[in-house]
Amino acid sequence: xxxxxxxxxxxxxxxxxxxxxxxxxxxxxxxxxxxxxxxxxxxxxxxxxxxxxxxxxxxxxxxxxxxxxxxxxxxxxxxxxxxxxxxxxxxxxxxxxxxxxxxxxxxxxxxxxxx
Amino acid sequence: xxxxxxxxxxxxxxxxxxxxxxxxxxxxxxxxxxxxxxxxxxxxxxxxxxxxxxxxxxxxxxxxxxxxxxxxxxxxxxxxxxxxxxxxxxxxxxxxxxxxxxxxxxxxxxx
Numbered sequence: 001x002x003x004x005x006x007x008x009x010x011x012x013x014x015x016x017x018x019x020x021x022x023x024x025x026x027x028x029x030x031x032x033x034x035x036x037x038x039x040x041x042x043x044x045x046x047x048x049x050x051x052x053x054x055x056x057x058x059x060x061x062x063x064x065x066x067x068x069x070x071x072x073x074x075x076x077x078x079x080x081x082x083x084x085x086x087x088x089x090x091x092x093x094x095x096x097x098x099x100x101x102x103x104x105x106x107x108x109x110x111x112x113x114x115x
Numbered sequence: 116x117x118x119x120x121x122x123x124x125x126x127x128x129x130x131x132x133x134x135x136x137x138x139x140x141x142x143x144x145x146x147x148x149x150x151x152x153x154x155x156x157x158x159x160x161x162x163x164x165x166x167x168x169x170x171x172x173x174x175x176x177x178x179x180x181x182x183x184x185x186x187x188x189x190x191x192x193x194x195x196x197x198x199x200x201x202x203x204x205x206x207x208x209x210x211x212x213x214x215x216x217x218x219x220x221x222x223x224x225x226x
Contacts, residue, residue, distance in 0.1 A: 042203065103163060108155070109155075
């Protein structure tokens with residue numbers, strides 16, 4: 001079972017470039033999430049999608065957009081990359097989002113460097 | 116806002132010893148989860164404890180929750196080199212729709 005698949009695994013961008021991080025899950029989960037992980041900061045929620053057709057802002061949404069393409073796929077877009085967005089990005093999914101009583105399943109991350 | 120704070124930030128022990136790490140949080144919660152992250156990998160869910168539970172076990176893992184102190188602890192007994200990883204707690208601040216992760220404890224188990 002693939003679980004949560006993220007592409008690409010590594011990416012280097014120049015300031016001002018745009019790119020889309022892709023995420024797909026094969027567990028038929030309703031909820032999907034995008035996090036960023038920075039040294040000493042833990043994981044911070046960027047956006048989430050509680051169910052197909054809905055998206056909501058998390059803790060650090062500025063500079064990002066998301067699309068819940070269908071139940072399986074949730075993409076994260078950087079319209080104009082900035083060095084402050086250098087980070088490791090994780091996608092996660094869970095069966096339900098209600099009262100967070102479901103474990104989240106994570107992909108292995110996209111390591112993004114912006115020069 | 117960062118909800119959970121793990122303590123200590125780093126922990127180094129010998130194989131076979133027990134490892135204890137703590138998590139403190141700021142507001143009321145519905146439940147608290149612990150995750151493990153191996154180097155270069157995503158997080159893996161370990162255990163969930165609900166706000167009305169005080170202790171939970173899963174294999175060599177023991178989690179306690181003290182809602183009056185807004186704290187939780189994760190005990191790994193008889194540690195193995197394979198337990199080397201970072202451990203994170205995550206809470207929902209009672210909202211039910213967002214997770215807040217702590218900064219993690221880096222555990223090194225020396226063979």
